[in-house]
Every structure is written in structure tokens, then in C-alpha cells.
Amino acid sequence: MNVARIVMKAAIALLFLLVGSNAPYLSLSQSESVPTQVELCGVKLRPKVVEIVDQIEHYYKEPVQCELANLDDKGEAGYADATHGIPKIYVDTFTGRQELTIAHELLHIWLGIHGFATNPHVSFDKPNEIDGTRFRSALNIIYSDLQHRLIMIKLRAMGFDPDARFLRLCIEMMKSKPVFD
Ligand SMILES: [Zn+2]
Numbered sequence: 001m002n003v004a005r006i007v008m009k010a011a012i013a014l015l016f017l018l019v020g021s022n023a024p025y026l027s028l029s030q031s032e033s034v035p036t037q038v039e040l041c042g043v044k045l046r047p048k049v050v051e052i053v054d055q056i057e058h059y060y061k062e063p064v065q066c067e068l069a070n071l072d073d074k075g076e077a078g079y080a081d082a083t084h085g086i087p088k089i090y091v092d093t094f095t096g097r098q099e100l101t102i103a104h105e106l107l108h109i110w111l112g113i114h115g116f117a118t119n120p121h122v123s124f125d126k127p128n129e130i131d132g133t134r135f136r137s138a139l140n141i142i143y144s145d146l147q148h149r150l151i152m153i154k155l156r157a158m159g160f161d162p163d164a165r166f167l168r169l170c171i172e173m174m175k176s177k178p179v180f181d
Helices: 003-019 024-031 047-060 099-113 132-157 164-176
Strands: 065-069 078-081 088-092
Touching (some): 047 099, 088 099, 099 132
Parallel strands (some): 065 088
16 A cells, blocks of 8 residues: 555545534534525625625515616616515616615615615695795705715725716716816
């Protein structure tokens, strides 16, 4: 028996020994520390996004649903809806099928479960001289801005760079059209 064979047999014996029930660190690494891969609309999610999914599902007692839709015509990459008690996000088939968009839409629902109203309701009457449609529109702008500021902070904390797309768009616009003629 040459040395290589002895080493191989010893390695196999050691492997059997480690895989046995008296090797808790191995069984732990195989059964407990490997997280299940979570996907929404076919996009794999990082653990920090999975935490958000878990919190939403815990709150609604329903699995988060994701649906591909045609939203790009409206200039949207996605939107979220949990008004019927089922947490659901819609993402554009082409532009929205990415982790950042999915995390963004999930955070809209997540803010709702943390006390941020999913629809802006006002408990005071608007002054009569102010047009109702304009009043509502102004309210939506302020509400959306507040909500997105919170979402951007959370996205950055989760390791995303939510500004990259806007920066890229700005650079593209500046390249295609001179700012000063
Ligand atoms: Zn949004």
C-alpha cells in the first residue's frame, strides 16, 4: 500500500467520522445556517429584503405576491398594493424585474405595517376657496415625497444604491442634450 492510498483511506475515514451524529458543527452548517433562497418574480432576494418579506407576511398572515405587468408606458417600474389584505407588488416585465425595484415596492407595504398610512387621509376639511382636485394633488405630492425619503434611507441601509439610476439618467440627458445652447 503506497502512501497516497494510506492518506486517501485516512481522509475517507475522517470524513465518515465528521459526518456522523457526533459532529454537531457539520449538521448545523447543513441544516440551519443555509437560508432558503427567496425569489419574487424570479428575482433572488438578499437576506435584508427577505427580512422585509417575512415581516410583511407575518403582519398580513399571507404570502407576498409578485406579478409581472406592463407599467413602463406609464413611466413606472412597479407599484404596491395591500389594500385588500393581501400584500402584492407589481413590477414591469422589462424595467422592474430587479431586486432594487422589488425592495422599493415591498418597502411601500412595509411602511404601511409600521404605521405610515397607505393612503393619505386628512382629518381636516380643506378651505372652500381651494380647489379639491388641486388640494388632493398637492397632498399626494407631499405624501409621496415623505414616503420615498423614508424608502431611500431604508434602501441604502440594506446595501442598495437607489440614486445610481437617477444619476445615470441625468448623465444620459446631459450627454444627449446640451444644457446651454
Ligand atoms: Zn415608490
